[in-house]
Amino acid sequence: MPYTPREAVEKTGFSLDTLRYYERIGLLDSVERNAGGQRVFTDDDLNWLAILRCLRDTGMPIARMLRYAELARGGDATFAARAELLEEHDREIEIKIAALRDEQVRIREKIRWYRVAPVLDLERAPATSVGVHD
The missing domain is CATH 1.10.1660.10 (Multidrug-efflux Transporter Regulator; Chain: A; Domain 2)
Structure with missing residues (x-):
């Protein structure tokens, strides 16, 4: 079509x-x-x-x-070379994914910190300053 x-x-x-x-x-x-x-x-x-x-x-x-x-x-004669090229690319993708997963762990730790920090601040804050946070 x-x-x-x-x-x-x-x-x-x-x-x-x-x-x-x-x-x-x-x-x-x-x-x-x-x-x-x-x-x-x-x-x-x-x-x-x-x-x-x-x-x-x-x-x-x-x-x-x-x-x-x-x-x-190049046709069928290049199947092995194409597979090799794609396998190399696949390995590079795996490395990138692993690096992204490591960064994702850091991001999730920061998210947890932001979720807990306001609660900790409220518990420590004097009564007159409640609600004044950055």
Whole structure:
């Protein structure tokens, strides 16, 4: 099924400028055009864009995305290299998730402190200053 650029934008979440950029740098190739010169996206294009969205959203640099695209264009002979590239990216994601979990612990400790601190202040505060807290 063919999709207009607007439909491709709606379905992928990418902006039209991003789609043009991806096409210009070679991440998105062979996008068909209609008789009027307008891009026409296929289901295959949208599936490829979904993969690119995943890679981008998980922090893969453009240069590595380009390498992945190059490998994908190489056909079945590049399966091992693609798997290796994705495994490396997966390891990097695991490291980022672990770091975020560590930071989340700090944030949750601070939240607990903010939930307990006003109660402690009220218990210690003189009767005349109740309600005056930062």
